[in-house]
Amino acid sequence: MLxxxxxxxxxxxxxxxxxNAPSVDxxxxxxxxxxxxxxxxxxxxxxxxxxxxxxxxxxxxIIFATIRFLTGGYHLKSGTFCIIVSTAAMSSLPHIHLDxxxxxxxxxxxxxLIMVLLFAPANYDKYARISPKHYPLLKIISSCIVASxxxxxxxxxxxxxxxxxxxxxxxxxx
Numbered sequence: 049m050l051x052x053x054x055x056x057x058x059x060x061x062x063x064x065x066x067x068n069a070p071s072v073d074x075x076x077x078x079x080x081x082x083x084x085x086x087x088x089x090x091x092x093x094x095x096x097x098x099x100x101x102x103x104x105x106x107x108x109x110i111i112f113a114t115i116r117f118l119t120g121g122y123h124l125k126s127g128t129f130c131i132i133v134s135t136a137a138m139s140s141l142p143h144i145h146l147d148x149x150x151x152x153x154x155x156x157x158x159x160x161l162i163m164v165l166l167f168a169p170a171n172y173d174k175y176a177r178i179s180p181k182h183y184p185l186l187k188i189i190s191s192c193i194v195a196s197x198x199x200x201x202x203x204x205x206x207x208x209x210x211x212x213x214x215x216x217x218x219x220x221x222x
Contacts, residue, residue: 050076050079050080050083051072051076053075053079054072054073054075054076054079055072057075058070058071058072058075080127083127084127084130084131084134087131087135088130088131088134088135088138089109089138091131091135091139092105092109092134092135092138092139093105093106093109095135095139096139096142099139099143101142101143104142104143104204105138105139105142107142107204108138108141108142108204108207108208109138111204111205111208111209112138112208112211112212114193115190115193115194115208115209115212116212118168118169118186118189118190118193119164119167119168119169119170119186119190119212119216120168120169120170120171120172120176120216121170121171121212121215121216121218122170122171122215122216122218122219123171123174137211141207141208141211142204142207144203144207145203146203146206146207147203149203150201152203152206153197153201153202153203153206154198154201154206156206156207156209156210157194157195157197157198157205157206157209157210158198159210159213160194160206160209160210160212160213161191161194161195161209163213163214163216163217164187164190164191164194164213164216165187165191166216166217167216167217168186168187168190168191168216169183169186169187169190170215170216170217170218170219171219194209194213197209
């Protein structure tokens, strides 16, 4: 389906003499990113609404997407598998409440901070178009964001940061 849309878009751009029109493969890649992100967000928000955790799910998606953008991490090979796994995570993790377990909030935050300092940004050479000269700045910003939870003491932040931290040391192949 995405390929058909990409072929049509490419043909229209070419017919309209668009300078440097992207190839069909580039358009398919861009559309797949948009499709995955939109699907994960919508499915997760619907599940959050159905389970009574819409606001926490929304916040979790924003928090996780932000820290994921700054730190990188492991990517699944299949778009469909990514949608399934990410939707399961984005819609179930906001249900974890650590309000009465401050040791877990602090522990998860410190663990995440250590992982970010050691491994972030991870796998940017495979998926991002950010120059390696900016990697130290990304590490500093993401470390500050994670460390801020030592002041906020948010269970939602701790869970989001911890899950993302676990994904950092895995290296992409190829």
